[in-house]
Amino acid sequence: MRLILIFLIFNLLSPASFGIPLSIEGSYQGKNLYVQNPMDDDGFGYCATKVTVNGDIMPGGTSMGAFEIDFSIFNIAIGEPVFIVIEHNDGCLPKILNREVLLPRSTFKVTSIEINSTGKLTWKTVDEHGKLPYSIQQYRWNKWVSIGEVQGNGNVGTNSYEFQVTPHSGENKIRVIQVDHSGINRVSQEVKFTSTLPLVVFGPQKVKNIITFSSNGKPVETRYEIFDAYGSIVKKGVGFSVNCENLIKGIYYINYDNENKKFIKG
16 A cells, blocks of 8 residues: 555656646737646646746646736836746646737837948837847839848837948938838838949840949949849849859840849840
């Protein structure tokens, strides 16, 4: 009898009776998490046994079929990181119903954005509620083109950023955007400056192997895109030249500097 009691106690206290803890992390966005909590395998209680938020135990327990993780009781400010661990019995698994509420949202407000004649872009923001990258975009070839990225700080207070834009000839228009899990772009206002760079030309217009870029008779580096007659992009990059040996014969369109041109691959 004594051996049976020891066996039962060992099994009740053994870590094997508990499942691998369920964890989730993100940043607090002002909304609570909801957890579906099934019965455990024995049918005598509920699956979840304990919840901690940033190491602090959630009061109130988990002895119910569904419960809410209320972040306000932990004095967590909006935008602060959170790490939740849900301990549970083996053979069952609680389900977090709205994980997306911990994903960072794009909420920034631009307080200033400037660019100088050399292309140095600076901007300041407030009200960031999560660390999201800023995409820097330049308007060229009748569309907005992403030219770089700067990681956001995610602070509610003032955030300062800078990025060196490579200008093209003529007027340059620049903006910054963020995209969060909703897929909606949050866009800054545009800033403009006029570059003193001379116009870039390409050649030859009937290409056998190589397209070169030049300005005032000297090789020059530029961003480019090449499309076939169906509008499919076949090459893109930054360089002084483009190797076109592998293109089949036909008509192509090239975007470079701030120009849109046509050429023939012979």
